[in-house]
Amino acid sequence: MLPEKIYSPSDYIPIIIQSSIVLGFVITAMLLTHLLGPKRKTKQKLLNFECGIEGMGNARSPFSVKYFLIAILFVLFDVEVIFMYPWAVNFRELNILGFVEMLIFSFVLLSGFVYIILKRAFVWEK
Amino acid sequence: MLTLITIAATGIIILYTTFFKSRKLLVPIAITGALTALAFNISDWNTNQLLFNNMMKIDNYSVAFNSVMILSLILILLLSHQYFKGVDKNVSEIYSLLFFSFTGACLLTSFNNFTMLFIGIETMSIPLYVLAGSKKFSIRSNEASFKYFIMGSFATAIFLLGVALVYGVTGSFNMSEVSEYISATAKISSLMKLGILFIVISIGFKIAAAPFHFWAPDVYEGSPTLVTTYMATVVKVAGIAALLRLLTGCFIGAAAEWQHILEAFIILSFVIGNFGAIQQQSVKRMLAYSSISHTGFMLLAIIAINQFSASSLLYYSLSYSLATIAAFAVLILVKNYKNSDASYESFNGLAKHNPFLAFVMLTAMLSMTGIPITAGFFAKYYVFLASVKSGYSWLVICAIIAALVGVAYYFRIIINMYYKESNSEKIIKDNYFVISLIIATAITLAVGILPQFIIGLI
Amino acid sequence: MTEGIPLNYFLILSTLMFFIGIYGFLTRRNLITILMSVELILNSVNINFVAFNNYLYPDRLQGHFFTLFIIAVAAAEAAVAIAIIINIYRNFKSINVEDANEMKY
Numbered sequence: 001m002l003p004e005k006i007y008s009p010s011d012y013i014p015i016i017i018q019s020s021i022v023l024g025f026v027i028t029a030m031l032l033t034h035l036l037g038p039k040r041k042t043k044q045k046l047l048n049f050e051c052g053i054e055g056m057g058n059a060r061s062p063f064s065v066k067y068f069l070i071a072i073l074f075v076l077f078d079v080e081v082i083f084m085y086p087w088a089v090n091f092r093e094l095n096i097l098g099f100v101e102m103l104i105f106s107f108v109l110l111s112g113f114v115y116i117i118l119k120r121a122f123v124w125e126k
Numbered sequence: 127m128l129t130l131i132t133i134a135a136t137g138i139i140i141l142y143t144t145f146f147k148s149r150k151l152l153v154p155i156a157i158t159g160a161l162t163a164l165a166f167n168i169s170d171w172n173t174n175q176l177l178f179n180n181m182m183k184i185d186n187y188s189v190a191f192n193s194v195m196i197l198s199l200i201l202i203l204l205l206s207h208q209y210f211k212g213v214d215k216n217v218s219e220i221y222s223l224l225f226f227s228f229t230g231a232c233l234l235t236s237f238n239n240f241t242m243l244f245i246g247i248e249t250m251s252i253p254l255y256v257l258a259g260s261k262k263f264s265i266r267s268n269e270a271s272f273k274y275f276i277m278g279s280f281a282t283a284i285f286l287l288g289v290a291l292v293y294g295v296t297g298s299f300n301m302s303e304v305s306e307y308i309s310a311t312a313k314i315s316s317l318m319k320l321g322i323l324f325i326v327i328s329i330g331f332k333i334a335a336a337p338f339h340f341w342a343p344d345v346y347e348g349s350p351t352l353v354t355t356y357m358a359t360v361v362k363v364a365g366i367a368a369l370l371r372l373l374t375g376c377f378i379g380a381a382a383e384w385q386h387i388l389e390a391f392i393i394l395s396f397v398i399g400n401f402g403a404i405q406q407q408s409v410k411r412m413l414a415y416s417s418i419s420h421t422g423f424m425l426l427a428i429i430a431i432n433q434f435s436a437s438s439l440l441y442y443s444l445s446y447s448l449a450t451i452a453a454f455a456v457l458i459l460v461k462n463y464k465n466s467d468a469s470y471e472s473f474n475g476l477a478k479h480n481p482f483l484a485f486v487m488l489t490a491m492l493s494m495t496g497i498p499i500t501a502g503f504f505a506k507y508y509v510f511l512a513s514v515k516s517g518y519s520w521l522v523i524c525a526i527i528a529a530l531v532g533v534a535y536y537f538r539i540i541i542n543m544y545y546k547e548s549n550s551e552k553i554i555k556d557n558y559f560v561i562s563l564i565i566a567t568a569i570t571l572a573v574g575i576l577p578q579f580i581i582g583l584i
Numbered sequence: 585m586t587e588g589i590p591l592n593y594f595l596i597l598s599t600l601m602f603f604i605g606i607y608g609f610l611t612r613r614n615l616i617t618i619l620m621s622v623e624l625i626l627n628s629v630n631i632n633f634v635a636f637n638n639y640l641y642p643d644r645l646q647g648h649f650f651t652l653f654i655i656a657v658a659a660a661e662a663a664v665a666i667a668i669i670i671n672i673y674r675n676f677k678s679i680n681v682e683d684a685n686e687m688k689y
Contacts, residue, residue: 115141265675268672272669272672275664276622287602293637
């Protein structure tokens with residue numbers, strides 16, 4: 001158990017001091033470099049990277065919808081795991097009945113998964 | 127419980143038929159599943175069971191409403207065979223989504239806990255967002271689907287806030303515990319009032335009651351007509367049954383709080399539904415607006431909150447569902463045959479070459495208006511009776527005026543069908559379609575002549 | 585863990601999140617941002633449930649479990665929404681809500 005202690009707002013003063021120092025340092029450093037540093041704007045200088053390779057295209061180019069679809073499917077099956085936590089915590093009390101019910105739940109979930117596989121949703125190149 | 131399992135399992139089975147190229151089996155499997163569910167459902171009559179740690183309560187109320195909804199589902203499935211004839215990709219998914227959505231609708235009639243209510247609403251809505259957009263390459267269908275999603279998810283968020291507030295006050299999600307809490311406290315806290323307001327508003331969104339109806343015409347118009355039929359019947363009946371169950375089982379002690387909200391809902395539904403419907407040139411959009419006005423009539427049964435509420439609401443739901451399915455079915459045929467935008471003119475002279483279709487449409491329209499010997503008359507009569515008993519005579523007078531205004535747009539179709547000339551031909555329809563139309567019309571007339579069978583049930 | 589922080593703070597946080605969500609929902613024109621706003625609203629409600637449960641009814645866990653259901657349902661909703669948005673983009677070539685104005689009145 002954690003020691004019981006009532007925190008008052010004044011206990012957070014160190015955090016405020018620390019964050020103000022951190023923020024202050026960042027802001028002053030950036031301002032100083034901006035003001036003091038020399039500025040030469042040539043075409044070469046304004047390129048994204050000066051590593052010898054020509055920049056091409058736009059960073060926000062659209063990419064395959066397939067990617068989104070697989071991401072969505074991941075989210076769906078990922079979130080369903082949430083129902084396993086309460087079951088796992090009460091595993092002993094729920095006994096065999098809870099186990100069977102969880103099997104049914106997994107079976108329903110799996111039937112959806114098998115459907116997706118058979119529908120070839122994970123095949124990248126059709 | 128077996129009803130629910132059957133419906134959900136049928137959905138999964140249908141999902142897998144897509145891999146077996148068994149297109150012909152689709153409708154028979156779906157209807158078998160629905161009929162089995164109906165049988166299980168009726169076998170629960172008079173059993174009164176509490177399931178899943180009091181999460182669900184199967185009583186006569188839920189069995190009766192489930193039966194009405196399963197009947198609507200079967201009729202819609204019968205229509206679907208011809209409707210999806212030209213479509214060759216991803217049809218079984220549409221059927222299985224219908225069944226998944228129906229699982230949620232069944233939960234909504236038999237919940238006993240806010241968790242179940244929430245899961246029911248969501249299970250019903252999420253497949254519907256997809257179904258609304260199931261005409262993948264139609265711009266209107268896409269737009270409908272997104273509008274429906276935006277409004278639906280917003281309503282869900284408001285609903286959850288309401289539940290959070292009620293939970294904060296009472297500390298329970300169980301309906302009877304919340305109800306006991308309300309009756310035990312002398313003064314209802316403002317947090318509780320806000321919670322009730324939010325919950326009622328969000329269900330108002332789902333059933334398209336008037337100040338929160340604005341998504342309905344667009345979504346009803348843009349969605350594929352069969353999905354619109356499902357939305358206008360099953361979804362609306364499930365939502366309204368859930369509202370009555372919630373208000374009687376849980377918030378009955380705070381009746382004074384929500385009755386004012388419902389009064390506003392009813393009056394606005396009548397005004398907006400009727401005047402919206404009069405203006406329309408498209409029959410599909412007119413039916414959407416008229417369904418808003420019907421919501422007003424159904425809410426009239428809820429606001430009365432006496433022993434007649436449940437039975438009159440059941441009767442109204444049945445008559446409304448049957449009439450709506452029949453009207454949309456004829457609309458599907460006329461629309462596909464004429465390849466038109468479903469304007470009133472496409473109904474011109476329907477009676478000459480298609481007397482059967484014209485007769486079906488005639489009974490549907492008469493039933494929606496509330497003319498005797500169709501079910502619609504007694505539906506309105508019992509709803510009025512229930513609310514007069516609770517002292518809402520002024521609302522009933524408004525309702526009668528609304529019903530009279532309804533004549534204007536329902537009779538326009540009848541006049542077009544019977545008294546206008548056009549060079550239409552016989553419209554081809556398959557056997558499933560005819561069976562569905564016959565069942566809908568026959569029950570409309572039978573129940574209209576012998577209303578006591580339904581009204582005495584619950 | 586949360587000793588010393590009054591319940592009000594959590595409620596204020598969740599109310600702020602709720603209204604930021606509603607503000608975003610009403611003012612944004614990008615469909616993805618609207619979706620994000622809805623998720624923000626749902627999460628603010630989650631905070632509400634957990635805070636109420638922890639402070640007012642610590643002996644029961646119903647509020648916590650309700651949030652689990654909300655999270656699962658929100659994920660399903662988001663998945664469906666993204667599928668719809670991708671389809672809209674294919675048809676409209678835009679995900680701006682104002683371009684989806686095929687049906688009015």
